[in-house]
Amino acid sequence: MTFGRRLLVLCTAAAVLAAAGVWTVLHASDQARGAGRTGDGPPARAGAVGLGPHGDGARLVFRSMTWGTQRDHLAAVPLDDPRGTRTVATPACLRFHAAAGTGICLQAVHGVLADTYRAVVLDADLHERRHYDLAGIPTRSRVSPSGNLVAWTVFVGGDSYAGTDFSTRTSILDTRTWTLQEDLETYAVTLDGKPYRAADTNIWGVTFADDEHFYATLATGGRTHLVAGDAVRHTLTTLHDNVECPSLSPDGTRIAYKKRVPGLSEDAPWRLYVLDLTTMAETATAEDRSLDDQALWLDDRTLTYSLPSDDGSDLWTVPADGTGTPTVLAPAALAPAVVR
Amino acid sequence: MYLADSRRPAASAAAPAPGPGRSARIAPTVLALGTVSLITDVSSEMVTAVLPLYLVTALGVTPLGFGLLDGVFNGASAVLRLLGGFLGDRGGGRHKAVAAAGYGLSALCRPALLLVRTAPLIGLVLAVDRVGKGLRTAPRDAMISLATPPEHRGRAFGVHRAMDTAGALSGPLLAFLLLRGAPGGFHAVFLVSSYVAALGVLVLVVLVPGRSLRPAPRAVVARLRLRELLRLPALRRITAGAALLGLATVSDSFVYLLLQRRLDLPASWFPLLPLGTAAVYLLAAVPVGALADRIGRRRLFVLGHGALLAGYGLLLARPGGGAVLAAVVLALHGLFYAATDGVLAAAVASAVPAGRRGAGLALVGTGQAAGRFACSIAVGALWSRWGDTVALAAMAAALTAAVAVATRLVGRAAEDGAQHPAD
Numbered sequence: 001m002t003f004g005r006r007l008l009v010l011c012t013a014a015a016v017l018a019a020a021g022v023w024t025v026l027h028a029s030d031q032a033r034g035a036g037r038t039g040d041g042p043p044a045r046a047g048a049v050g051l052g053p054h055g056d057g058a059r060l061v062f063r064s065m066t067w068g069t070q071r072d073h074l075a076a077v078p079l080d081d082p083r084g085t086r087t088v089a090t091p092a093c094l095r096f097h098a099a100a101g102t103g104i105c106l107q108a109v110h111g112v113l114a115d116t117y118r119a120v121v122l123d124a125d126l127h128e129r130r131h132y133d134l135a136g137i138p139t140r141s142r143v144s145p146s147g148n149l150v151a152w153t154v155f156v157g158g159d160s161y162a163g164t165d166f167s168t169r170t171s172i173l174d175t176r177t178w179t180l181q182e183d184l185e186t187y188a189v190t191l192d193g194k195p196y197r198a199a200d201t202n203i204w205g206v207t208f209a210d211d212e213h214f215y216a217t218l219a220t221g222g223r224t225h226l227v228a229g230d231a232v233r234h235t236l237t238t239l240h241d242n243v244e245c246p247s248l249s250p251d252g253t254r255i256a257y258k259k260r261v262p263g264l265s266e267d268a269p270w271r272l273y274v275l276d277l278t279t280m281a282e283t284a285t286a287e288d289r290s291l292d293d294q295a296l297w298l299d300d301r302t303l304t305y306s307l308p309s310d311d312g313s314d315l316w317t318v319p320a321d322g323t324g325t326p327t328v329l330a331p332a333a334l335a336p337a338v339v340r
Numbered sequence: 341m342y343l344a345d346s347r348r349p350a351a352s353a354a355a356p357a358p359g360p361g362r363s364a365r366i367a368p369t370v371l372a373l374g375t376v377s378l379i380t381d382v383s384s385e386m387v388t389a390v391l392p393l394y395l396v397t398a399l400g401v402t403p404l405g406f407g408l409l410d411g412v413f414n415g416a417s418a419v420l421r422l423l424g425g426f427l428g429d430r431g432g433g434r435h436k437a438v439a440a441a442g443y444g445l446s447a448l449c450r451p452a453l454l455l456v457r458t459a460p461l462i463g464l465v466l467a468v469d470r471v472g473k474g475l476r477t478a479p480r481d482a483m484i485s486l487a488t489p490p491e492h493r494g495r496a497f498g499v500h501r502a503m504d505t506a507g508a509l510s511g512p513l514l515a516f517l518l519l520r521g522a523p524g525g526f527h528a529v530f531l532v533s534s535y536v537a538a539l540g541v542l543v544l545v546v547l548v549p550g551r552s553l554r555p556a557p558r559a560v561v562a563r564l565r566l567r568e569l570l571r572l573p574a575l576r577r578i579t580a581g582a583a584l585l586g587l588a589t590v591s592d593s594f595v596y597l598l599l600q601r602r603l604d605l606p607a608s609w610f611p612l613l614p615l616g617t618a619a620v621y622l623l624a625a626v627p628v629g630a631l632a633d634r635i636g637r638r639r640l641f642v643l644g645h646g647a648l649l650a651g652y653g654l655l656l657a658r659p660g661g662g663a664v665l666a667a668v669v670l671a672l673h674g675l676f677y678a679a680t681d682g683v684l685a686a687a688v689a690s691a692v693p694a695g696r697r698g699a700g701l702a703l704v705g706t707g708q709a710a711g712r713f714a715c716s717i718a719v720g721a722l723w724s725r726w727g728d729t730v731a732l733a734a735m736a737a738a739l740t741a742a743v744a745v746a747t748r749l750v751g752r753a754a755e756d757g758a759q760h761p762a763d
Contacts, residue, residue: 021531029522114512133607133608134607134608137397
């Protein structure tokens with residue numbers, strides 16, 4: 001082949017591939033606009049959502065996953081009628097949690113060149129109090145029962161030069177002083193009773209007991225541990241093995257968590273368990289599907305958690321004592337908090 | 341001390357006659373291979389940039405633990421690199437065929453991502469991608485060296501690495517532009533990445549000439565063995581030097597982790613740190629490569645580790661403010677790459693006869709990778725036992741010693757190909 005002919009072949013192929021690329025993007029863009037997916041989903045109306053005390057019973061506030069313009073926005077439903085009409089408010093969040101009039105909203109900021117992420121601390125009327133830039137993709141968030149402390153976890157890494165080496169970064173923010181502890185990996189770790197230090201530690205999924213004590217997952221050397229953390233003394237102490245995404249019951253006696261159960265397939269490795277902190281006894285819940293979420297206690301007996309669905313996520317519920325059967329709590333919903 | 345040697349033009353049988361004057365043009369083959377690398381990196385970096393987001397938001401899979409097998413993959417990749425090098429040298433230069441197989445294998449991994457939805461399978465696809473990368477690296481570098489007269493190889497490799505890095509930098513931008521137009525359109529990103537990868541393979545097939553060697557004498561064709569390669573004193577010394585220096589070269593992820601922790605950088609800067617290194621590498625690759633041609637590639641390769649050592653030193657001493665210091669360390673890190681990556685390939689090319697070029701390049705690359713892998717394990721262990729300051733100090737000491745030894749080891753031989761008039 002002459003050079004001219006080679007070039008011709010190349011240009012033709014490039015043109016065909018470019019056309020295919022343009023078509024692919026246009027097609028995907030149509031799909032993203034929700035073509036053929038509007039009108040579905042639970043009934044909803046726009047309105048104000050508050051995180052403060054109010055007279056009309058407990059409510060569930062969460063990220064709405066209904067396709068359309070209100071996707072990702074915060075929505076509220078009465079806790080005793082979670083499939084009723086939703087009130088949808090303005091802020092859009094990837095992850096959310098709230099307690100005692102303080103909300104944490106981890107959101108995406110669509111930039112010119114790339115998406116970035118920020119953590120926004122919300123007041124009881126969902127107005128921004130402060131925001132903090134995040135180092136990666138949001139995955140977990142929690143507020144302490146008093147509303148004073150806020151924690152979040154993001155995934156970092158995965159870029160070209162760090163290869164496929166992902167890690168988590170967990171931060172705790174004191175909203176009274178706006179002191180940010182950016183990386184809990186600087187805490188002093190006690191593993192199985194001995195001081196421990198490693199470059200491969202990852203910490204995620206904080207759940208608060210009070211404004212000093214919390215629980216979280218610490219992973220190192222291929223194992224995961226439940227740790228008891230102290231946000232004042234900056235310490236982490238392992239309590240139990242094979243615990244991910246812990247969630248403390250309102251009465252502070254039990255931890256709901258996802259456990260990697262041996263013998264399950266690699267793509268569905270977790271089950272929802274409850275750990276009694278006094279006896280360290282594990283109880284399997286009646287949910288027999290794999291889940292990847294930090295569960296939430298609706299009260300001292302009932303758990304809710306996310307499972308994948310056509311909308312991205314539905315919230316399911318199951319008793320914490322191993323009885324009952326799982327049922328859908330709210331479809332097209334993620335990252336809930338109970339507001340009383 | 342060996343300044344004079346480097347100016348001596350070495351006769352080259354395989355490469356085209358050196359152009360008139362000092363500013364000879366970059367060989368079309370080098371530009372074509374640079375284009376292939378640029379396009380391929382656009383394709384692969386598009387995917388790597390959105391993969392964590394895809395895993396977390398679209399598949400609900402945790403990306404933790406993906407790095408656990410990194411060492412295994414890297415080991416496999418190193419073995420395949422040797423294989424790619426040896427195969428490429430067979431039959432009078434099948435470099436193009438072996439490189440095309442490597443690029444093709446990686447290209448097939450992009451559409452495969454559309455089909456797999458679980459973490460282990462995605463891990464497998466990424467591993468196959470690595471296999472392709474391992475296979476193609478040595479034959480590609482052999483083709484670059486064979487297409488370039490010895491006295492310009494540093495610059496030629498610099499041009500290739502700059503084009504490669506330009507692709508790596510623009511891939512993520514393209515991916516996020518696509519996601520802007522089609523929110524949640526990860527499959528569109530993977531599809532477009534597949535088209536781009538296909539184009540890269542096509543450019544290789546159409547624009548890169550096939551036979552990279554003259555039909556070699558029978559003795560060379562007969563059998564290429566590792567032992568024969570190791571009989572080349574210059575190659576042996578370079579391999580030992582590169583492995584030794586690799587033993588004290590902290591991996592990129594550790595460098596960024598150290599930077600962020602020791603300089604207390606805001607968390608939101610973390611994703612930007614690799615861009616700093618890449619930008620400096622992109623800008624410096626060509627001038628530093630040309631400099632290597634003037635002052636000696638082996639010498640510059642060893643000196644380049646001085647930039648890394650200076651970076652370690654600054655991270656240990658921490659003089660001055662976080663942002664400025666971080667910029668300086670990243671600049672040193674980028675310079676380290678500019679002075680060592682392509683420059684090493686250029687140095688190796690001059691130490692190995694044309695008929696064993698691919699295998700020689702692969703051997704040195706594997707030695708270096710093995711050293712770096714051992715270093716990662718050592719840093720991890722030191723960090724666990726005594727913390728990051730001790731780990732860093734130990735690496736600084738090790739690198740100082742390695743540079744001292746490598747200077748004698750690598751620098752002692754006559755510079756760059758003067759030994760191999762048959763080259």
